Amino acid sequence: MTHHQLAAETKPPLTPVRQLALRFSSTRRGARLARQLAVQQFTEWTGLPYDSDPARAVALVTAELASNAVRHGSLPGRDFRLTLLLLPDHFRVEVTDTRPERLPPPVPPQPADETSGRGLLIVQAYAGRWGRTVRDAYTKTVWAEVPLSTSGS
Incomplete structure (x- = not known):
């Protein structure tokens, strides 16, 4: 997380225009359903088409965050929560899991030739901002916050 991201997280959050939170099983199926729901809600709330760049970014970001919650953040029998917030200039995806001691690194690692471990790089590339919170x-x-327009964050 950059200094800008840390500083921005301390500001009071904007009031969401719309908000939805649901729990999903900590399984591959749960992660897939979370991604599908996020894209469906995004297109419903914004009126943007499924094949728009922001909708694709929401799909990728949600898939990575939900997959990480299932793979690295789950305990047996515990679900993860997906919260979607439509804010005036971006769409915020939050994934809450049950392993607060397993924090993602503040800056995604730069893997050389590994075949996995690039998920947070994808999140960083498609989100205007991203971070982690333990409450x-x-x-x-x-x-992660995906800008509603492709003209930057």
Whole structure:
């Protein structure tokens, strides 16, 4: 996380125009359903088409965050929560899991020839901002904000 991202997280959040939160099973199927729901809600709330660049960015970001929650943040029998917020200039995706001690690195690693480990690089590339928050001893939230327009964040 850059200094800009850390500083921005301390500001009071904007009031969402729309908000939705649902729990999903910590399985591959749950991650897939979370991605599908995020894109559906994004297109419904914004009126942008499924094949728009922002909708594709929402799909990629949600897929990576949900996949990481399933792979690295789950405990047996515990779900993850997907929260979607439509704000005036961006769409925020939050994924909350049950492993607060397993924080993603503030800056994604730059893997050389590995075949995995590039998920946070994808999030960083498609999100205007992203970060992580631990509010209690039982959960952590990894969030990303996708700009509503492709003209920057």
